Amino acid sequence: MSMSFFRIGVDVGGTNTDAAILDVTAADSPGRGVLASHKAPTTVDITSGIEAAIRAVLTKSGVNQRRVLSVTVGTTHFINALVEADARRLDRVAVVRLCGPFTRQIPPFSDFPVGLRRILDGGAYYLDGGFEIDGREILPLNPTQIQSVTRDIVASGVSSVALVGVFSPLDHQGLQEETCRKLMLQETPGLRIVCSRDIGPTGLLERENATILNASILRTGAQVTGGFKRAMVRLSLSCPLYLSQNDGTLIDADTAARFPIKTFASGPTNSLTGAAFLAGIDRKTQNDAAVVDSDEEDSAVPQVLVVDIGGTTTDVCALLPSGFPRQAPGFVEVGGVRTAFSMPEVVSIGLGGGSKVKLCDQLSDGVMVGPESVGHRIQEEARVFGGSTVTATDIMVALGKAQLGDVEIVRDIPQATVARAHQKIKQSLEGVIERMRVSSAPVHVLLVGGGSLLVAENLRGVDKCIRPIHEGAANAVGAAIAKVSGEVDSIEIPAGRDEKTIVDAARQSAIEAAVAKGARRDDAKIAEITKTPLQYVDNGAMRIQVRAVGSLAIPESLPSRSMESLVVDGKADREQEEEDEPGGEVGLPDAQEPTVRPCLNIDLDSYYPDVRGGVWYVSEADLEMISTGCGILGTGGGGPTHHEFLKSLHALRTSRPGKLRIISPKVLRDNDIVSFGSWYGSPSVINERIAGGNEIIEGIEAVNKIRGNKSFNALLLDEVGGGNGLSIFPPAVHFDVPVVDGDSMGRAYPTMYHSTFSVYGHSLAPCVLSDARGNISVVMKTDTPARLERILRTTAIELGLGCAVCAKPLAGSVIKEYAVPNTISQAWFLGKAVHLARRKKTSHVDAIFAEAAGTLLYDGKIVDVQRYIEGGYTMGTVIIAPADDGEVDSSPGRSRFGASAPPRDRRRMRIPFQNEYLYAALSADGSEAGQEVVCTVPDLISILGQDGEPIGSQDLRYGLQVDVIALPAHPLWKSAAGLKVGGPEGFGLSMPFVGVSESFTESRSVIDVFNVG
Template sequence: MYRIGVDVGGTNTDAAILDVTAYDTPSRGVLASVKTSTTPNITTGVQDSIDQVIAKSGVQKNDVLSVTIGTTHFVNAVVEADARRLTKVAVVRLCGPFTKQIPPFSDFPADLKDIVNGGTYYVDGGLEIDCREIVPVDPMQVRETLAKIVSTGITTICLVGVFSPLDHAGLHEERCKNIMLEANPAVTIVCSHNIGTIGLLERENATILNASILAVARKTFRSFSKAMLNLGLRCPLYITQNDGTLTDVATASETPVKTFASGPTNSMIGAAFLAGLDKSRTANLETEDELSGKQILVVDVGGTTTDVCALLPSGFPRQAPNFVEVGGVRTAFSMPEVCSLGLGGGSRVHQDEKTGDVTVGPNSVGHFLTSQALVFGGDVMTSTDIVVASKKQILGDPKLASHILPEILTAARRRIKKMLEGVIDDMKVSSAPVTVLLVGGGSIIHMDDLENVAEVIRPPHHDGANAVGAAIAKVAGEIDVIEILHESDEKAAIARLSQAAIDAAVQRGALRESVKIVRIEKLPLAYVTDRSTRIIITAVGSLAPPNPSTSLNPLLAAVDSMAELDAEDETEAPKEAKSSTPSGSPVKPSLDIDIPTYRPTVRRHVWYLSEVDIEFIACGTGVLGTGGGGTSYYAMLHALDVLRRTGQGKMRVISLKALQDDDRVGFGSYYGAPSAMNEKISSGTEIQTAIDTLDRVLGNKGFNALLADEIGGGNGLAAFPVGSHYDRPVIDGDAMGRAYPTMEHSTLYIYGQPIVPCAIADGKGNVSVVMSAESNARVETMLRTTSIDLGLTTAVVACPLPGSAVKQLAIPNTVSQAWYLGRAIHMARKAKTSIMKAIFDVNPGKLLFSGKIVDLSRGIAGGYTIGKVLLSPLLADEKDEDSVASQSSATTATATDSFSHISIVFQNEYLYARRADAEGIEGEILCTVPDLISILDQDGEAVGSQDLKYGLKVHVIGMPAHPLWTSKQKALDVGGPKYFGLDMEWTSVGEYTIPRSVIDDFNSEEI
């Protein structure tokens, strides 16, 4: 009853063998572990490591239950944009008229796009958020599309159906796949519902990457299979995945993208197991209840880097929030949240000749440690030499490091200690002491006690934790659906879905009696009135032993059939993944410019937008989104695509003062729910359809300029492509100065201008016109009902207004405000200076708090997502230049030390910020709507309320609202706290000043 785990790294291949009947022993059943150099030929390297560990343990091969292998081989092909290992992929979207606003490959780096882009095709199909069909699949259209693809020489296809993950069988994608395979069995097809979850662009990107590495993945797994065949092993072969679970080799061959981060995850899982965290009682941790209240961090020290990950009470790593970039491509699938540091056993130690300062890393001798380090006869001082010279370990020849000066030893040890404390603090979520599980071959560099660390556990076989993690990896089943919940059936729905997750785990090979639910996450959807909630449930269990009454293992026949594999099937060893800036990133044009000297193009008071301007504005609209307004990222991709196709001249901005009183100003914004619009991406025609319809109804002949309904979030950029379509300018201003949840939250309508007649349209050409209503609130409910019926991916266009009214009632210069905010953030980020100082140099406001999210709750009321987030303060060592001021910014004479936290309530947008204690009991009010409250991550990117995650380190800022919101009670009645049911008065963070104008600052009278 033995299991073997193997982890194939760029430098070393580790292997371990465990006795599954001896997990309760001090060694946790580990009989033997070995570390060998990764060979140029993977087959040989894996074979040698398994052979050695079997020989070392004395186990008979027939008694081995399974072999599990983890590798980071495939991610390197993407990171390095290696054309030799990547295949061109055709993308077929099942979407009907939708999603064309953002084509596939839109955010791929240029070099990677050139390698893998095999064309884009749109066909009928796809689902609404409630699983209604957008349009049925058309078999003839599918066959015609396949013929076009094959005629270009492309044979690898990825199918991406709108909302396909919500349909358990991936009905449309699978039907389309079957039609294609019937017509041409030689093509290779990957369905997106097998790769990722909701969020079409990120799931599509991951599916493209998966399809592009299929050939090299299959070759690699054939090599692993051949190694087992050569060894005479006839047990099942499994592959570890990013989330710490395993899958069979056949499935992994079809979804290699799910193995990208398996190496670090194996180390985390192995460390938790070796330390006994899976047991109810251990020598170090008393009970499971105690474990759930502890902070457990795994610190994995290698030769070059230290990786730190927080463990959940389930024993699995905390997952990275939101999306993950792989090779510069934005993707969304389960990846552990890992903080890496350039510190390892091979880190170079250097003393500056002038200052005498001692540094450790980030450069490393890597796998040349045994030839270049002093104790091994080399001439490079490394952290390992510091350990040996400090008499903490005996390695090589200690005499060769005896000449290191005591002051260098002291300084280097102090530096190593400080670096470890820093990376550990980065992963903390509270000031509570931490238990550190120290693993990895380089873990000997830990020599001194660490501050705020309760204990450091170096478990047995710590240097082989990655292989142990592979050997004991479990099987998972996950359910990710959207349910319409009612008070009477929520518990029943959770129970039903939990059982489905358990059944899925068992079907994948888990022992039923071992399966437990480890995650239940409920995410209410915004802007819906039927309590639609996305529910994610994960069940995990131990791998069941093979059933002797059936075939020894499903892979055996496949392994035997590969006995004649020749040299062509050998795969080169993986190289260390490179960390580099994406080449030719289409979403980061500012990387190629000197930001301080960049000047936008403004001629005769008309601002002609460039790609860099769009990037800056998108960043700024995120800040002004105050937690809502939808994603600026998708809107930026759309605007960039239109700008590149139509040229710079048509996308332009004018100031409010350039309007004539009798000019007709048009409006238009996307309207629905971010949860729907990020999946069923707009067609790009919705606003134009609504504008044209309203013009026909009113008998208008176009308009002179466009004004954004809200500058916050995605709608802050929505007017630019529309203005380009009609060849009309966009006004430097908007009707909110921020983001708000409803149409009636507009200064234009609060002060008496009409919303109606207004039109709502979708991408299929459905249009509804509201001619009149009893109140602005009634207009909102009528539009919301229609939007839900149309699938929540819609656009609304309100009644055009005269220039005289817009000049008086719009918030001025907010496009410029977004630009200046975005430029400031990008400039500070690039120069590595204070982002908060850069923001407040260009915009009035206040840093309210810097901290970590330690509690988060969400619910639905009146169709809107409501919730509260609690942030704890940063520790002294965690504070950077941006957060030092937060203590004084959020503290007044009436505050007490017990109110050291901050709580923020949101209804899509952030409504107020209050001081609080560690239990969430609230005190002093710091800021309320209509003033702007924004949450920014460490890089200055805005964090929407839908993206709040436990453990995220953030800054909270407040910015004053325009007097149109605060000078009249009727405006406060709509935009202030009481409108949202809050029993508090408006609390401001300061005095409003009109934002600077890009047009005025950079105008040139030259043509």
């Protein structure tokens, strides 16, 4: 007879603390080894509730406690401290950047909510150090500098430090951050120091933010995990204690105390993985495919979606074949702070068992279900329980699809209303399920939650619907079965090796990392592989990210761990946890204080920009509106706007009033000198090795010195599209010169020679590249504009793929003739339109077309994205399929488009891109065969998300609901010379130019519209 071993899982929710105990040797039994479960009220101190729940399952199961192998706890305590901005549980944090001359243009805490920043900001320090993307050191560490800064931090009264090195996640040995940490601890042993490479991937600002948040709750983390250990002692459990992480894997309690941020989203993940385990999904799919590769798909393996229907919302998450939830792409906001760490990707809709059912004449079917809900008061307010509110639950009871409450009470609901409401519920569920599909493979739905009675029949697009056993204990079971993970994240240069050799080595390294953390070697499998080619490099470099997972190994003998190993500070029998320190307030921002979302603080309907005497004095709200508009004009390229918005916001706030100003090109004198400056390189570098702030400034100074210009009169954007649409604002503040309302592209384009000045015969040379270290490279003259681009690109690689480019200054007469005018104004009007539509919940597409002539080309869902690197550019194609009726939110005021809605075309749209979107075509299957091209460059093709926010080509992914719009390009691009460079021919496409039907109308000028004197 085999010996049984047990694991205990605990999930601490806002209302209840759930516990479950499993026999791990009986996981293949019909009951999946669940011996007992229990719900206890969540207590203020958390620990006593956990203790009560564990004691209950031990009593119910009657197991031998010496055979309990582990206890795993999932808790929301840490994230609550941040969301509530509770100063009693948070500490000030000093940020130490290992960056050399870089990153100063966006200081730490730049995009923190004001109240939270007031609590946490413990100062910023910039030290020598950091790496280039190819592994070269920016600068070696300076021990004397580190010791001096450490003394300054201690003298300021701060004891928590976020240590952030440029490209530290790619520092395989962790040499710089770890060495710096050791030097700081030698100087002051009591410091709490968090290294950013232990927290998140590349993307400096988001990783740094997460590191700051982690450092701020280290004291609370130690207190909470210490309390858990004391509860273990009181329960006479000597087994290891773990906490569950956001990605469904686990870490030991001591590690969790060092990295509490990794447990923030463990609650939802526990529910998802627990439900999948209870339904036996792991046995049905894990053996078929263990890898989800970014460019490989096995359509034979069913995709599993967990649909959790509660009283108010329905949450849907896709499970990977590994059994773990698909992780959200990009950044995640925690307490209003952009961070970069793993969180499950969950889509929620306002539909649950308590959703209110209302008649609504504005809808074609006359019925609205949700998003309003009676919530936890369903047993008092729903009709079947004697209340007066018709809910989704009442509809299901009236249909005879659910047996609860008093069916007689709901018989008076008109049958037509019942039928339409039921259809609306069904369509909403089918729509959200369709949104979360990741391929054309069959869909299996795992149905959980108290509102799951809303599903009483087959759902369109769903092959199988599964309701698991022990559903109420799914979250605790998820904690109990959590696995161990090992990760590898590296930049690899082939150097003669083939890709398979490189990937196989990374796979093995990830497995070894998991085994080292306690995973069973025979169970350790690869859960995820992502391969990302790097832009603008010619050595084939790629980023490899691999994650391996495995079950905790069962020891060959019973644990011999002593109870003393769980004693914390010699206080094993202490009955109460440490109290939060007295004093301190919840950090709510004052209404008058600045925020990183200025538009939220103004009445957009009545807002007027400050324009006096023909000069536009830019405000913080103006910057935010311009940022959104630049994204639309980016046509998929130009880079994200968020960092450039923060740089401009910082420049505005730290300068005297009136220094950031815009003038019309009409007021330029013919002999005025106008300079240029923008960013050049790879977004992967620019978003990690953030600018020092001197690059564009020194480039402008250098090119003017070469030209013999002792001064200049104004600055002009190279491109208004994307992040470069704001890049000139900080230099304008520095030089105290105005920015001309216009640019040389009217959009974003991938090369320097995609400039109207270059097109019409004005050389961009001499042209300067400059970086934060003071390196300046000059191209004095080239025989062709294309050769200038190639020389610049070669130099940019040497400079680390992130630098400033400053072309030859031009005379005012040239600017007035060949610049695209009023494009900053256009960005402002577009941005304001989107923000206003978002606030009023009206059509953002109609709002855009009220400001700029354009066409809605398509609306639908992204069903395929292909990317590759060619000639240093990110190339690829996105395929968009028509949205189904159930996927479109048609509630009043929520339509993404109104009058702009085109006839529904059931063909698919194909959009190739070279950084920017090149053309849009329709065909039956999204292929080139038989395609009808409906728009090409130079007209502007933009893809917008459901909130009107533009989606860059780097952010395209399967499942996004999008609108594709097109705006006509400026006439400067419609000449033979313009089309040769900026049209299809300029991108090697053998097709004629196809423009949108609307004729170009020059954007209104903010200066002309709002000038008061």
